[in-house]
Amino acid sequence: QAVAYTDMALRKFFATVSQQAWYNNTIFIITPDHASPIISVNNPTAMGMYEIPILFFAPTDTTLHGRNHSLFQQIDILPTILHYLGYPKKFFALGNDLYNSEQPRFVINELSGSYKWLMNGTLLLSNDMTPVKLYNYSADSAGAHNLLHNKPNDEIINYFKAFMQTYRDALIHNRLYVADTTAMQ
Numbered sequence: 001q002a003v004a005y006t007d008m009a010l011r012k013f014f015a016t017v018s019q020q021a022w023y024n025n026t027i028f029i030i031t032p033d034h035a036s037p038i039i040s041v042n043n044p045t046a047m048g049m050y051e052i053p054i055l056f057f058a059p060t061d062t063t064l065h066g067r068n069h070s071l072f073q074q075i076d077i078l079p080t081i082l083h084y085l086g087y088p089k090k091f092f093a094l095g096n097d098l099y100n101s102e103q104p105r106f107v108i109n110e111l112s113g114s115y116k117w118l119m120n121g122t123l124l125l126s127n128d129m130t131p132v133k134l135y136n137y138s139a140d141s142a143g144a145h146n147l148l149h150n151k152p153n154d155e156i157i158n159y160f161k162a163f164m165q166t167y168r169d170a171l172i173h174n175r176l177y178v179a180d181t182t183a184m185q
Helices: 003-015 074-085 154-172
Strands: 028-030 053-056 105-110 113-121 122-127 130-136
Touching: 028 105, 053 074, 053 113, 113 154, 130 154
Parallel strands: none
Antiparallel strands: 028 053, 105 113, 113 122, 122 130
């Protein structure tokens, strides 16, 4: 019933907005704010409980089609859209542009102080900043073989710690933006 309702609501929404003058100059981003609560949380490595669809739709752009199976999260929306629009100025974003293949693809999730960091097929579980488990998620999504003590992956751990340090420092010091340096001149 929820899917049928959502389908009907989106159909009515687009029927209405397609008649507006701004419709053809709009990029629609459709995504939920969280995943379904019916997915089991008993498996600490379960990433599926965080998976959500993100849809980009621009009525006049036929290049936005198909599926992309790259790691992508809500914090990637801003840099992706700014790239898509050709935005020329600097901006602050914790996520990565989907169109930039040189940027590392990762996903971070937090629940009650425990973090899940997925990057390069490796899943890091940590309590706050302390790594506690590391899995080859591509081959061991059930989390049967903790590799943290056998083969620590410093690259994954360092990316996670750098991300957290950047985020916390910017938040604490109110720097979640790029300063306008022209005003200082």
